[in-house]
Amino acid sequence: MIDVLGMTKKYGRFKANDNITLSVGSGELAVLLGPNGAGKSTLIKSVCGLLRFDGSVTIGGYENHTTEAKRLLGYVPEFPVLYPMLTVAEHLEFIAKAYRLSTWEENAEKLLQRFELDDKKMKLGKELSKGMQQKVSVCCALLPQPKAIILDEPLIGLDPHGIRELKAVISELRESGCALLVSTHMIESMEENWDVTYIMVKGRIERVCRRADLDANQSLEDVYFAITEGNSQEGKS
Amino acid sequence: MSSLVFLLARSVKNSFLELLRKPAKLILWIFVIAMLGGVLILSMFTRQSADSTLDIIWLKGIFFLFTLLFVAIAIQKGLSNGDVIFDMNDVNFLFVSPVSPRLILMYGIIRMAKMAFGAGFFILFQSNSLGTSFGIGFDAVLLLLLGFILAVCLLQILSLLIYSLTNGNPSRKLMVKVISVLVFLPLIVYAGVQFFKTGNPLLALENTLRSPFIAWAPVAGWASEGVISLISGDVGNGLLFFGLILLSAALLILYIALSNPDYYEDVLVATETAFEKKRVISQGNMNTEAASTKKVKVSRTGIGGLGASALFYKHLRESFRANRLGLWGLSSVITVLGAALFSLLLKDGGGGIITLLQVLMWMQIFLIGTGRGLKELYVHYIYLIPESSFRKIVWSNVEIAFKVLVEAIFIFFTAGLITGASVLLIVAAIAVYVLFSFLLLGINYLSLRWTGADISAGLLMVIYTIAVLVIMLPGLIAAIVIGSMFGDIGVLLGCGILALWELFAAFGCFAFSKGVLHRSDMPVMRTGKQ
Numbered sequence: 001m002i003d004v005l006g007m008t009k010k011y012g013r014f015k016a017n018d019n020i021t022l023s024v025g026s027g028e029l030a031v032l033l034g035p036n037g038a039g040k041s042t043l044i045k046s047v048c049g050l051l052r053f054d055g056s057v058t059i060g061g062y063e064n065h066t067t068e069a070k071r072l073l074g075y076v077p078e079f080p081v082l083y084p085m086l087t088v089a090e091h092l093e094f095i096a097k098a099y100r101l102s103t104w105e106e107n108a109e110k111l112l113q114r115f116e117l118d119d120k121k122m123k124l125g126k127e128l129s130k131g132m133q134q135k136v137s138v139c140c141a142l143l144p145q146p147k148a149i150i151l152d153e154p155l156i157g158l159d160p161h162g163i164r165e166l167k168a169v170i171s172e173l174r175e176s177g178c179a180l181l182v183s184t185h186m187i188e189s190m191e192e193n194w195d196v197t198y199i200m201v202k203g204r205i206e207r208v209c210r211r212a213d214l215d216a217n218q219s220l221e222d223v224y225f226a227i228t229e230g231n232s233q234e235g236k237s
Numbered sequence: 238m239s240s241l242v243f244l245l246a247r248s249v250k251n252s253f254l255e256l257l258r259k260p261a262k263l264i265l266w267i268f269v270i271a272m273l274g275g276v277l278i279l280s281m282f283t284r285q286s287a288d289s290t291l292d293i294i295w296l297k298g299i300f301f302l303f304t305l306l307f308v309a310i311a312i313q314k315g316l317s318n319g320d321v322i323f324d325m326n327d328v329n330f331l332f333v334s335p336v337s338p339r340l341i342l343m344y345g346i347i348r349m350a351k352m353a354f355g356a357g358f359f360i361l362f363q364s365n366s367l368g369t370s371f372g373i374g375f376d377a378v379l380l381l382l383l384g385f386i387l388a389v390c391l392l393q394i395l396s397l398l399i400y401s402l403t404n405g406n407p408s409r410k411l412m413v414k415v416i417s418v419l420v421f422l423p424l425i426v427y428a429g430v431q432f433f434k435t436g437n438p439l440l441a442l443e444n445t446l447r448s449p450f451i452a453w454a455p456v457a458g459w460a461s462e463g464v465i466s467l468i469s470g471d472v473g474n475g476l477l478f479f480g481l482i483l484l485s486a487a488l489l490i491l492y493i494a495l496s497n498p499d500y501y502e503d504v505l506v507a508t509e510t511a512f513e514k515k516r517v518i519s520q521g522n523m524n525t526e527a528a529s530t531k532k533v534k535v536s537r538t539g540i541g542g543l544g545a546s547a548l549f550y551k552h553l554r555e556s557f558r559a560n561r562l563g564l565w566g567l568s569s570v571i572t573v574l575g576a577a578l579f580s581l582l583l584k585d586g587g588g589g590i591i592t593l594l595q596v597l598m599w600m601q602i603f604l605i606g607t608g609r610g611l612k613e614l615y616v617h618y619i620y621l622i623p624e625s626s627f628r629k630i631v632w633s634n635v636e637i638a639f640k641v642l643v644e645a646i647f648i649f650f651t652a653g654l655i656t657g658a659s660v661l662l663i664v665a666a667i668a669v670y671v672l673f674s675f676l677l678l679g680i681n682y683l684s685l686r687w688t689g690a691d692i693s694a695g696l697l698m699v700i701y702t703i704a705v706l707v708i709m710l711p712g713l714i715a716a717i718v719i720g721s722m723f724g725d726i727g728v729l730l731g732c733g734i735l736a737l738w739e740l741f742a743a744f745g746c747f748a749f750s751k752g753v754l755h756r757s758d759m760p761v762m763r764t765g766k767q
Contacts, residue, residue, distance in 0.1 A: 049621070067623040098547040
């Protein structure tokens with residue numbers, strides 16, 4: 001569903017992403033791990049069509065800038081940006097109208113209830129806390145029921161209820177056949193559901209790790225530290 | 238103390254090294270310094286033509302009003318959040334360090350003086366026009382800058398003190414408001430008496446400017462009296478008023494330092510508010526409403542449109558919620574009233590509506606960015622909506638197009654009535670102004686498309702401004718040359734040619750910026766320090 005082939009993103013002479021190739025299939029949860037400055041957010045923004053790049057990115061077989069690709073894609077940015085003068089409900093209404101969704105009200109209501117926003121519908125974007133803004137941002141991304149969802153540090157700023165619900169939503173989406181690409185520093189949060197992990201270091205994918213590749217006593221965290229801090233910890237429980 | 242000196246010295250050194258590492262920034266600084274040099278040389282020549290100059294008392298009036306504006310801002314800031322004299326990094330590192338709070342306050346005040354110099358820097362660029370109008374040289378302009386810096390520094394300390402004394406105390410806030418009016422009351426009364434005595438507003442104003450009431454008006458009066466005295470050669474009087482500013486500043490600092498060594502809480506709110514504003518902007522929220530604490534009543538809700546047009550209906554909802562006049566806020570009212578006032582002044586001078594058009598076009602170069610359409614580019618939604626780029630760009634700018642058209646009709650018909658311009662000329666001026674705005678939108682997108690938005694916001698602004706000048710030049714030359722060949726109808730013809738050129742150039746810019754939404758990076762407002 002999400003296919004990145006030989007993608008390079010440069011800022012001047014600096015390569016933020018260097019010849020990245022990855023793919024996320026339907027019903028697959030891909031986790032993007034890496035230290036700060038590894039180029040995860042740049043990769044995500046490029047896949048979403050927010051940055052220029054060299055190489056190829058397709059969503060469902062469509063080049064990522066086409067309307068067909070955009071119709072399939074949902075995006076939760078690292079920093080939630082809401083319109084200060086729109087209410088929570090209007091954010092969802094705007095997305096519904098812009099995406100030409102025909103029946104969306106029921107789905108919107110369910111999302112708002114799930115993230116405990118149903119009593120905040122009339123609150124303006126600027127009146128919400130960062131955590132609330134993040135929840136609205138997630139609802140906006142999920143409303144068009146996309147087939148591929150990209151989440152950049154989605155758990156940051158959420159309260160425990162929000163974290164639990166979002167993890168459950170991610171799990172349900174995966175079960176329903178949605179392709180998910182999640183960038184996170186909270187490795188343990190994805191431990192249950194991940195299918196493939198891309199570990200990035202200095203703009204490159206240093207290792208692709210599939211769940212089946214791991215030993216029974218090896219965790220995702222072990223693999224991560226083995227790659228980013230040398231081999232000394234690999235194999236520990 | 239050594240840590241604070243280290244911080245100041247290292248900041249200066251690193252700023253200089255950063256300049257060397259960023260050639261674009263270095264070129265910009267060289268350009269500014271070269272312009273200053275040019276202004277200095279020009280002012281040396283214009284000093285000779287002192288015959289047709291205005292009385293320096295009017296410069297005192299202008300400087301007084303200008304400084305008075307900063308007095309009002311300082312009092313307002315003091316009554317709300319206090320002034321920003323520290324950055325968030327100072328709060329995080331210095332405030333928790335074992336350095337004396339009094340020394341940290343000194344450090345903040347030194348940094349503040351640097352900011353005041355930055356704020357008054359533009360005064361240096363006025364030396365040519367000041368030389369022509371008042372027959373003063375560059376040395377006098379430097380005195381104006383010095384007076385401004387002293388006044389602003391004092392006002393920032395005053396603002397901090399007001400906040401410290403009135404924070405969370407409504408009765409003290411009321412007292413500050415009353416005192417703020419009372420100290421200017423003698424001046425207001427004197428000006429009123431003069432007006433009734435002479436019956437001539439200009440003469441009354443001149444008498445007021447020459448009176449001691451203005452000289453002793455706090456801060457604004459002291460600064461203007463000090464500057465004008467020094468320029469006029471009355472060194473004693475000048476030093477007296479500059480000394481008064483310095484003494485007041487020293488006393489206020491002493492009071493804050495001795496009475497309130499725990500002033501951290503007083504500066505924290507302002508610092509955090511300023512930091513939050515920068516953070517919100519750097520994360521893409523360019524709407525000024527995001528940082529506003531104004532309470533907004535939500536009555537009517539809902540968004541119309543379908544597909545790309547939802548952007549326009551969203552803009553309508555946002556604008557009408559932000560203010561009752563919707564697309565036309567207070568700035569529109571001020572522009573129409575200002576244009577009417579300007580037209581009154583130009584009434585007898587000839588060519589009134591064209592002069593007004595020129596001024597408004599200059600302003601529009603910088604005001605076009607206030608439309609919601611261009612701000613959409615800083616947020617991800619417009620990029621992800623599954624519609625064609627062209628439709629999204631068009632619908633996101635309908636709001637500003639509609640706003641400009643209605644504003645132009647009000648402005649130029651009002652100005653036309655006042656100046657007695659023909660209906661044809663009014664319509665031509667509206668066409669030139671509206672199409673110029675259309676062209677500016679095109680140039681904005683072209684600048685983004687051409688640079689890929691992979692540069693700082695400041696440099697993008699410079700490129701955009703240069704592009705406006707270069708693109709407008711052929712149209713302006715053609716309009717002036719052809720217009721000057723046809724006597725009475727020349728102005729009308731010139732406007733028509735310019736409007737046609739703007740339309741043609743705008744279409745060209747939009748055509749060359751095709752696919753801007755996916756051929757440039759989503760721009761980021763780099764606000765520097767956070």
